[in-house]
Amino acid sequence: MSRIQVPAPLMVLTAIASVQVGSAIATGLFDDLSASGVTFLRLTFAALILGAITRPKLRSWSPAAWRAAALLGVAMAGMNLIFYLSLSMVPLGIAVTVEFLGPLLLAVVQTRRLLDLLWAGLAAAGVLLLGFDSGGSAPIGGLVLAFVAGLFWASYIVLSARLGGLVPGTGGLAVSLAVAAVLVLPFGSGGVTGVIDHPSLLLGVVAVAVLSSVLSYGLELNALRRIPTRVFGILMSLEPAAAAVAGLIILRQRLGALEILALLLVTLASAGVTLAQRERASARASGS
16 A cells, blocks of 8 residues: 655645744743743754654764764754744744845855846845834844844755755654754753743643654655755745744734835745746756
């Protein structure tokens, strides 16, 4: 009996919805556990859950697989910790919009065409709108943190694809999550005390771990095995919009007109860059 194979684009879309709902839940835990505390607990529980499910056969790993898992862990630690710190300062939709500049820059570097530079300029214009917004909902410090998290996000995409090619299944992801948790421990150990004092918060922490790490990262890792990064990129361009919707529904975070325009500019730029990559690849294939 043949297994039903879930289409890779559907995996990515599900991952997008999952991670943004998880981010919205995590934001609600910051007052009690702090952003760094939630980050540490999320990574720790995600590593434990995924490790128990996959039981990776570590003895059969090559040195290259260990290096790839460790590097991905470093990227995940920086991406998650810095992003959650930005979320403590700016609304979810805005943070993800700025963070998305990282994957966008990755796409521009991969193509190096003049048109892609124009798309990047469009995205930069969107972020400038956020910086000049007089509403005060997007302080510069939070925007900078979101951008740095975006650089780690770009490295996560590259390193996740590399790990997926070296280690079958999602066992490698469990190791990377464990590495990330160890790296974040010095900053987020206080979150453990918070959970001990308020055990009811544990349910929210586990939900964040499952939605934002176990489910979303697992789906992305498997999708990257089956689709090119350019296709992955255009699907991921929906992240800012998904974040804005999650922030509105769960956190009641309403964005102003300029903020929505900035979100649309970044999304359009990402889609434009990725479509240009696909057209260029198709042209090379037809000319060969």
